[in-house]
Amino acid sequence: MKSVLSMLMLYLLLALLLVSCAEQEEAVPACLQVEVVGPDCQTGWYVLQILDANGTGEQRSNQYIGQLQSGFVTTDNLPEELRQSGKIVSLSLERNTEYGPRCTAISTMFPPVRVKMVCLVE
Numbered sequence: 100m101k102s103v104l105s106m107l108m109l110y111l112l113l114a115l116l117l118v119s120c121a122e123q124e125e126a127v128p129a130c131l132q133v134e135v136v137g138p139d140c141q142t143g144w145y146v147l148q149i150l151d152a153n154g155t156g157e158q159r160s161n162q163y164i165g166q167l168q169s170g171f172v173t174t175d176n177l178p179e180e181l182r183q184s185g186k187i188v189s190l191s192l193e194r195n196t197e198y199g200p201r202c203t204a205i206s207t208m209f210p211p212v213r214v215k216m217v218c219l220v221e
Contacts, residue, residue, distance in 0.1 A: 130218035140202035
């Protein structure tokens, strides 16, 4: 009986350890300095230019990695108070792979992103 209880306790402890290890926090993308360029081709979408020091438009962390076309992206969840052309802000961005703006073939398409957090408004 003692060995059964010991085994049961061991399994419970291992299960608890497994569950606690599986619960990892979601990585929050680092803040990037961006300039609001203006409205995109579809209502509600705004073009942002990522202003980084080396001009590659790519962040070097695990949080937001990828080639960005000339450092430009587009978003549909830019807070209303930031929707002014030329405004410089610091935003936490993540790629939006679910949907993007519907534009005509003559428009330049930029990678869609979501604003996760407003970090700083200048």
